[in-house]
Every structure is written in structure tokens, then in C-alpha cells.
Amino acid sequence: MDRSTVLGGGTAASGAAAGLSPSFSLPMRHMLLGLAGFAVFAADLLAQSLHLAEGSLLGPSGVALTHLLTLGSLLSFTMGAVYQLSSVAFLIPIAPERTARLNFWVYAVAVGGLIASMATWWKPGLVLFGTLATLTVGAYAGIVTASLKRARTRDAMYRFVRSAHGYLPLAVAAAWLLIVAPYVPWLRDMTRELLITHIVLAAGGFFTLLIMGFSFKLLPMFTLSHGFLNHGRDWTLGLAHAAVWLVIGGAWGHSLWIMGAGAGAALAAFALHLFHLGEILRTRLRKELEPPIRAAAGAAGAGLTGAGLVMVQLGGGRFSGWAGLVAFYLLGWITFTVMGYAYKIVPFLIWTRRYSKRAGKETVPLIGDLIAPDQARPVLAAFAAGLVIFSLGIAGAWRGMTIGGAVLLASALAAFCIQLFGVVDLGKIGKEMRVDD
Amino acid sequence: MIDLDKVRESLKMVHDPEIGVNVVDLGLIYEIEELQEGRLHIRMTMTTPGCPAHASLSEAVRRAAQRVPEVRSVTVDVVWDPPWTPERLSEAARARLGRR
Secondary structure, three states: OOEOOOOOOOHHHOOOOOOOOOOOHHHHHHHHHHHHHHHHHHHHHHHHHHHHHOOOOOOHHHHHHHHHHHHHHHHHHHHHHHHHHHHHHHOOOOOOHHHHHHHHHHHHHHHHHHHHHHHHOOHHHHHHHHHHHHHHHHHHHHHHHHHHOOOOOOOHHHHHHHHHHHHHHHHHHHHHHHHHHHHOHHHHHHHHHHHHHHHHHHHHHHHHHHHHHHHHHHHHHHHOEOOOEOOOHHHHHHHHHHHHHHHHHHHHOOOHHHHHHHHHHHHHHHHHHHHHHHHHHHOEOOOOOOHHHHHHHHHHHHHHHHHHHHHHHHHOOOOOOHHHHHHHHHHHHHHHHHHHHHHHHHHHHHHHHHOOOOEOOEOOOOHHHHOOHHHHHHHHHHHHHHHHHHHHHHHHOOHHHHHHHHHHHHHHHHHHHHHHHHHHOHHHHHHHHHHHO | OOOHHHHHHHHOOOEOOOOOOEOOOOOOEEEEEEEEOOEEEEEEOOOOOOOOOHHHHHHHHHHHHHOOOOOOEEEEEEOOOOOOOHHHOOHHHHHHOOOO
């Protein structure tokens, strides 16, 4: 049976990790854009809480708000994390790094323009910036996929990450088709199917597989787990793939039954994933589970709950309140995981940039000195409470709950950004990134 | 002749930045030997392959060893064989991790 103690051998790998990490500015710029995105999203969520309570999630401002979260915050932050983590997890360089750097600026312009166009429903802007965003996200997926081809170890984590980056271009392609659908006669009547396809490919295909895959690296690393079972991870991957394609197939075939089967596969994938996370935590050497890690691991429970609720709804032959479920999945599973790991990844990057070259010569701070993990506890607790209240409010169209939940979520995200911007120190970071360029 | 105990003591100032335990107590240092007069060779490992702190820890170990006056040069090899196991943790490290 596979166990985590089965390691690579010899000194050949010893030099491999050194020098493979991309320069500091590549992941950090993406993460900073992501953090800025979270801050703007928090402000917009607060501003829009009244409209959201009136059920306008699908109006221009609601669409802009959603993409402020997905494209402006989550994807941006995740891209930075992937550039950093892929090099250490798979012992590969990001190649070509120069293209990745240039792509960041195009991405920032495309996403900014697209979200502004969404908010005002400026159709030429939607087509222009939507096309640009599609190309730049595709370029990112291409860079990561090309880099991954150099990986020597192709374990389950590799397959998760590789699959996620296969889904991402498909998700943005579906989004682009949604944008141009009004101008293409044969696409006009397919917007519902395209919307479901886009959401499922992005949230279920890309983010879910990516988070699940990297959890197998991040969770043991931060908990110092050792000797846990690796067996059965490919089953999780297979179930997740099945979930994505069954839900999409059901949407295009207008079969709630098939969609329900997809939700069932997603439920099973999350259950298996939770089993694996539990196994990692069971064998951890660090007794205390820090709040960010607790959040990142616990977020899978939100994914499981979301998949279960969809299955229950579809089993009953209906699918109402889906906007609340999508919000719950995006915020509870994807955003909560990203927030949890962000509390660990951002300080690590800053520590490496500012202190690693002094370590061994003099006493340097630890990562926990940059931000104590316990500082995250009230922020993450407020976010979790806000998530439940907000999702229930949206699903049930309860005005007070929606507003109250939105206020809690926005406050927690604002505190999260303030804390991490404090670690980054905006007065220093610009110069440090320019030096690295 | 290099005092290897002094080197080991010096390496204790290198901490895993995430865990807060020094590399000696973590059991990451496999071997310290003086190859020639003033030339030190250190074999060490990481708790897991693909550790993000790989480069910074091995460099910090090299710098810490160089603090010992008799040391003229240091080479550090990071090896995966034998793999690190929790049995290599010292009592102090176990206490720090909340395990006894």
C-alpha cells in the first residue's frame, strides 16, 4: 500500500529543488493582485448587499461581483501560488518564466477591463476584454502545462494539477462563447447550458481539482505529517472528472437525473478527499492544528455539503436556489481554502525574500513571527459564520440574512487583506519585486 | 582540526522557519565530516522531498558551519536516502511539536 514514506532517493535530486523556484516577483505579483481583488470584492459585496438581498445576483453588478471574486481574486492568487508550488512540488522550473511575467500584465488589464465592462454591461468591452482574458488565462494554463511536462514524478497530485489546467482553458472558452452568444444565432438559445458548463468547468474542474491536488502537498507540509496512506487518490480524481462531465452532460441533455448522478459523484469525491485529509491529519507530528490549516482542511466539508445539497435538490426533480449553492461552493470551499493557505504561503514567500539569506549568519525571525497563526482565528471564524448566513439568505431570498451575511463576509475579507498586506509591507514590496525583475 | 561538536552547535541556530525547530533537533543532519584540513562536508536531508525551504535551509546550514573559526570551506549535500523519519526527532523537537 502506498505510504508517504516512499521517497525518491539519492543525491541526484538534491540540487534539483535549489534554483528551480521562479523569481520572487512572479508569484508575489499575482498574489498581491489577488489580495487587492479580495479587498475590492469585500467593498463591492458590502455595497451590493442590498441589491443581492433583492435577488439581483444575475444582473450586471452581480456578474461583475462574482468575477471580481473568481477572476480578480481567486484565480489571480491561485496563479501565483501555482507558479511557486509547482516548482517545489514537482521539481520543475516554470518555463518560460519571461512569458509568465508578461502574461501577468496582460491578465491584470484584461480582468480589470472585463469586470468594469460587466458592471456597466458595455458589450464591446465584454467582447474585447473577454477575448483578452480568454487568451491570457489560456496562456497561463499553457505555461503551467508545458512546465509540468518536465516533471519526473507523476503521482496523483500531478494528475490533479495537470487535469485542473486542462479544465481551465475549457472554462474560459465556455465563458467566451457566453459573451459572443448574443451575436451568434446558433448559440443564442444555449446560454443556460453554456453558463452551467462555464461554472462547472471553472469551479468544479479547475479550482476543485487544483485545491484537492495541492492539498496533498500543503497539508502534510504544514502539519509535518508522516506515514499517511496515499492509496485511492486516483479514485477521487476519477470521481471528480465523472462529476464534471455528468453535470455538464445532464445540462446539455436536459436531464436532472444525469446532473444528479454528477452531484453524487462529486459528493463521493469530496467524501474520499476528506478521508485522505483526515488520514494526513491523523499522522501529523505537529499536535496543534493552526486556524489557517483547520480552515483549509475544513473547507472540504463545505464542498461536500454543497455537492450533497445539489444532489438532494436534483433528486427531488428541481433545482431552485442554485445561486445560493454556487455562492456557498465558491466562498465555502474555494475561497475558504485559499484564505487558509494564503495565511501560510504569503508569509513564507516574504520570509524567504527578506530573511533566508541571513539565516545561519544571525538570528532571524520565524514565519510565525511575521504573523501569528492565531491572528487568523477570528477572521476565519467570522468568514465561516458569514458564509452560512449569506448562503442561506441568498437561497431563501431572506433580505436580513443576506445583508448580515454579506457584512460579516466583507468584514472578514477586509481583515484578511489588512493582515496579509501588513505581512507583505507595501512600503517595501514594490522595490523588492523590481530588484527581482 | 575542526571541532565537529562546535559545528553541530552552530547548526542549531538554523531553524526550520515554519516549524521553529532547529535542523539538528529535527534530525535533518545526517553526517558532518572533515574531508581535509578545514574542509567540511555535511550530509543532510529535508522532512519531505520538494520542501519549499530546501534551498534556504541548506544554504543556512552552510553559512552556520562557516561561523566555526577552523572551517575554511563547506559543502552541503541534501540527500533522500535514507529518508527522514519522525524517529530522528530529538526530545526537544518532540516537545516543541507538542509530542512527547
